[in-house]
Amino acid sequence: MSTALDHALGQIPAPNDASSLTLVDQLVQWARRRIEERVFRAGMRMPSIRKLALDKGVSRFTVVEAYERLVAQGYLDSRRGSGFYVRERLAAPLPGERRQNAETAPASSTIDVVWLLRNMLQTSTRPERGPGLGYLPSRWLDGDLITGALRTLGRQSGAQMLGFGTAQGFLPLRQQLQTRLEELEIGASPDQIVLTSGITQSIDLIARIFVQPGDAVILGDPAWFQMFGRFASQGARLIGMPYTPEGPDLDALEILVQTWRPKMLVINSVLQNPTGTSLTAAQAFRILRLAEEYDFIVVEDDVYGDLCPPGYPATRLASLDQLKRVIYLCSFSKTLAPNLRVGFIAGAPQVAQAVADQKMLVGMTSPELNERVLYKILTEGHYRRHVERLRARLDGVRDKSARMLEKTGLKLFQTPGAGMFLWADTGVDTDMLAAAGHEAGFLLTPGSLFSPQQSPSSWTRFNVANCGDPALPAFLCRYLDGVARRAS
Incomplete structure (x- = not known):
């Protein structure tokens, strides 16, 4: 019987050609690379000896020897009468670190986004082959904005760059951000704003300050996957809030907060990743009412806000709450450059002070050069x-x-x-679809990554700016048709 992994191998590229490598060496190299890249995941059954021999145009003896070498190297397990399976390979512990056993490890320790993150950089030069990427293609962005700001800074005295900076960040930029927030009807003085190295660092700082082991944190299900691991590493219980086409399911949210009494809710209010939904005023008021009644913090991630045109039906929680209970996050990585890494946190004065103090403990100050570049651009x-x-x-x-x-x-x-995202139901396991896409040269994001519990999913996210390759619909049709034929 063929497996789902076999289905993902419709077009296996030949191993790297190297005259010094035998056919066995090449097969071993091919399999190891795909295991290390999480294309073949722990527990998956490898292609049968017969199938791989046919696909690669080699003898069965060659495949057997390659598989046996992979068993000896710790990449595969051999199961008599069943075949070869990818072995769970644990990273070596750091010196002095004890390995957690299955009983003491946190329940969410299985969360693994390395597969996607490792392949994002490989796809960055050809974004049209990355419909699952979370940023816009570089050809859409304006490098002249950045180089112009750098030239302006280069004409100034270098002495101003020799200081240590401040934990809160470059003051003129914080003053400029105050003006931008006023346009969104959010009142915040510069002292209530702390600059960070993007949303990722903002989430990290907030998790360190506010989340203790055992605290419940409610996140979207689906939602931005990279923050799941950060909250899980603090020992938080990750609780998924379902979404409807109209936005978060607030009836479900009310039941969740009654049941779990969360410390925090984290939410995209505008153009949510990955569903593209935005909060209405009525929804925002209801969320704030629940936060007041059940005493939890609301973290509002507005990283996609600048892609929302004026007049679009979307309401920001911070504009209603005025940073009393809401902590507001934003960044410019989606509109300027992913590696510019300048974001900010705005909150109540005591929140901003706590964030600045924590920022000093974990990284001192953020790079002022980047902050000055952004200030010039704005x-x-x-x-x-x-x-x-x-x-x-x-x-x-x-x-x-x-x-x-x-x-x-x-x-x-x-x-x-x-916005830039479409959330689509494929009707098939998107872990397998992503594996097949990788073999065909496309980077897709399996829907399981967007679940706080990494639940199997038939959903996947598409970046509309990266869907222009004419081979993409052909690949999708071929794969889905193949799954349908095998199921019939």
Whole structure:
């Protein structure tokens, strides 16, 4: 009987050609690379000896010897009468560190996003082959904005860059961000703003300050996967809040907060990743009422806010709460450059002070050069026009990408009127779809990554800016048709 992994191997590229390697060596190298990249995951059954021999055009004896070497090297297990399976390979403990056993390890320790993160950089030069990527292609961005700001800074005295900086970050930029927040009807003085190295560091600081082992943290299910591991490492209980096409399921949320009495809720209020939904005013008021009644913190991640056009039906929690209970996060990585790494946290004065203190403990200050670059970009007047162009380009491809996905047989969660993501139901296990995509040269994000519990999923996220490769719909149709034929 063929396995789902076999289905993912429709087009296996030949091993790296090297005259010094035997066929066995090449097969071993091919399999090891895919195991290390999480294409073949722990517990998966490897292709049968007969199938792999046919696919690779080698003898069965060659495959047997390669598999036996992989068993000896700790990559595979051999199960009599069943075949060869990928072995769970644990990382070596650090000196002085004791290995946690299965009974003491946190329940969420299985969360693993390495497969995606490791392959993101490999796909960065060809974003059209990365429909699962979470950022815009570089050709859409404006490198001249950054180089122009750098040239301006280069003409200034270098002495100003020799200081240590401050934990809260470059003051002129915080003053500029105060103005931007006022435009969103969020009142915050510069002392209430702390600059960070992007949303990832912001989440890390908040988790360190506010979350203790055993605390319940409610996150979207689905939601941005990279924060799951950070909260889990603090010992938090991760509770998934379901979504509907209209936004978070607030009836379910009310039951969750009654049951778990959470310390915190983390949410995208505008253009949620990955569903693309946004909060209405009524939904935002209800969330804040629950936060007040059950005494939990609301962390509002507004990283996609600049992709939301003026007048779009979306409400920010911080504009209603005015940073009394809401901690507001934002970043410029989605609109300027993923590696610029400048974001900020805005909160009540005591929150900002706690964040600044924690930031000093874990990393002292954030790079002021990046903060000065962003300050120049924001104050020279070109950023707004740049963002308007990004919105227009997204508007130009969103419906086209949606129609393409629907023609391949996928069902969309909903089609937002702004933003960069479409959440689609494929009807198949998207772990296997992502593995097949990797073999075909596409980076897809399996829906299990977006679940706090990494639950198996038929859903996957598409970045509309990276769906233009004409081979993508052909690959999807071929894979889905193949699964359907095997099931019949």
